[in-house]
Amino acid sequence: MFKIQTLNKIDPEGLKLFPLSNYEIASEIPNADAVILRSFKMHDMELPSSLKAIARAGAGVNNIPIEKCTEKGVVVFNTPGANANGVKELVIAGMLLASRDIVESVTWAKTLIGKGDEVPALIEQGKKNFAGQEIKGKTLAVIGLGAIGVLVANAASALRMNVVGYDPYMSVKHALKLSREVTWMEGVQPLLAQADYVTINIPLTPETKGYINKEKFRMMKDGVRILNFARGGLVDTESLREAIASGKVARYITDFPDEEMLKMDNVISIPHLGASTKESETNCAIMAVEQVQDFLENGNIKNSVNFPEAAMERNGGSRILIANKNIPNMVSQISSVLAAEGINIDNMLNKKRDDIAYNIIDVAQKDIDESVKTKLKSIEGVFMVRIIQD
Numbered sequence: 142m143f144k145i146q147t148l149n150k151i152d153p154e155g156l157k158l159f160p161l162s163n164y165e166i167a168s169e170i171p172n173a174d175a176v177i178l179r180s181f182k183m184h185d186m187e188l189p190s191s192l193k194a195i196a197r198a199g200a201g202v203n204n205i206p207i208e209k210c211t212e213k214g215v216v217v218f219n220t221p222g223a224n225a226n227g228v229k230e231l232v233i234a235g236m237l238l239a240s241r242d243i244v245e246s247v248t249w250a251k252t253l254i255g256k257g258d259e260v261p262a263l264i265e266q267g268k269k270n271f272a273g274q275e276i277k278g279k280t281l282a283v284i285g286l287g288a289i290g291v292l293v294a295n296a297a298s299a300l301r302m303n304v305v306g307y308d309p310y311m312s313v314k315h316a317l318k319l320s321r322e323v324t325w326m327e328g329v330q331p332l333l334a335q336a337d338y339v340t341i342n343i344p345l346t347p348e349t350k351g352y353i354n355k356e357k358f359r360m361m362k363d364g365v366r367i368l369n370f371a372r373g374g375l376v377d378t379e380s381l382r383e384a385i386a387s388g389k390v391a392r393y394i395t396d397f398p399d400e401e402m403l404k405m406d407n408v409i410s411i412p413h414l415g416a417s418t419k420e421s422e423t424n425c426a427i428m429a430v431e432q433v434q435d436f437l438e439n440g441n442i443k444n445s446v447n448f449p450e451a452a453m454e455r456n457g458g459s460r461i462l463i464a465n466k467n468i469p470n471m472v473s474q475i476s477s478v479l480a481a482e483g484i485n486i487d488n489m490l491n492k493k494r495d496d497i498a499y500n501i502i503d504v505a506q507k508d509i510d511e512s513v514k515t516k517l518k519s520i521e522g523v524f525m526v527r528i529i530q531d
């Protein structure tokens with residue numbers, strides 16, 4: 142029986158894929174084998190020694206202590222692209238909110254309640270205070286051309302915007318999806334210098350914290366509109382405050398408001414709704430559940446942010462999973478332990494990512510003694526061993 146702990150509400154369309162005969166799912170559960178979560182912050186949480194996997198039903202993993210997980214041999218998954226369309230649609234909505242005075246005008250219209258027959262005339266008189274601008278023909282700078290950035294860039298281009306994009310680490314997969322109408326730029330300075338709108342769609346990491354800062358604002362035109370549907374920490378609050386006060390920034394639309402933002406003029410605060418659509422929640426939950434199930438039952442890894450991709454067909458017998466430091470002589474030490482135990486390797490996969498290596502080893506033997514696990518674990522550099530017996 143595998144135990145799954147959910148730290149946020151996960152769409153039932155996904156959770157129901159776990160066969161209940163073999164899985165127990167609860168928000169409070171001791172000795173969980175896997176955790177599935179959305180935005181819950183795990184940094185202060187004790188990781189039980191039973192924990193094998195964490196799946197982020199979403200893209201951003203800044204709420205998970207990745208390094209600590211890797212050290213403990215816990216595989217962390219996310220669900221790339223599964224909520225990208227939901228976010229794209231809200232970014233486009235954000236761009237329109239930044240262009241037309243929709244939020245304030247709607248609030249003002251409500252103040253006319255009680256004016257009876259005068260309302261239509263008052264509406265016509267008052268509308269002059271809320272004139273805006275159109276997005277067609279304006280320049281949108283997209284920083285980060287991943288799952289979301291590419292969809293935003295293509296949609297904005299279809300709305301007849303001039304779109305420029307910047308992503309020095311862009312994957313081939315995403316490059317192939319980018320519209321030819323979008324201009325890919327090598328440097329951030331020329332991109333920001335021409336932008337009427339800037340959308341940031343990059344992960345929050347120690348390197349990208351405060352990415353939009355005084356220096357970046359200096360590169361931008363006066364009256365620029367900034368869209369942040371990625372993470373609050375990507376924009377330096379003090380620099381933003383100054384940029385709004387000086388008129389550099391006409392509007393800041395954020396999915397990640399804090400107390401400061403709520404008080405600032407010309408900021409439109411949205412309560413982290415980017416991925417809050419039925420479609421995105423279902424897509425993320427299904428992907429997270431499928432990945433966790435395949436890992437718990439077969440040791441296969443797809444869409445991990447800390448372990449290499451690794452998948453091998455099962456052919457009966459037992460499967461031994463080993464994670465070790467990516468240093469020389471590990472495979473031969475592992476094989477020696479198995480040979481000394483009289484265990485013959487049928488099939489083996491050894492995949493590497495940065496400082497770690499992950500091995501899937503299939504053997505014919507059905508019952509492997511716990512002592513084998515102990516011996517494998519005692520090899521210096523090995524930090525995770527699991528044996529799956531059918």
Ligand SMILES: NC(=O)C1=CN([C@@H]2O[C@H](COP(=O)(O)OP(=O)(O)OC[C@H]3O[C@@H](n4cnc5c(N)ncnc54)[C@H](O)[C@@H]3O)[C@@H](O)[C@H]2O)C=CC1
Pocket residue numbers: 199200201202221222224225228284285286287288289290307308309310311312315342343344345349370371372396413414415416417
């Ligand atoms: N508001 C919401 O509800 C949601 C927010 N997000 C946020 O959006 C971020 C992006 O999501 P996806 O597009 O799905 O991820 P992704 O991983 O597909 O794309 C991120 C892109 O950013 C690029 N990048 C990284 N550092 C960069 C830098 N310094 N300059 C330029 N490009 C850089 C990467 O090369 C990659 O192409 C997530 O990390 C998450 O923080 C994601 C989903 C929902």
Ligand SMILES: O=C(O)CCC(=O)C(=O)O
Pocket residue numbers: 179180198199200201202224413416417
């Ligand atoms: O699950 C959510 O609502 C948040 C989605 C998100 O921020 C992400 O996927 O990075």
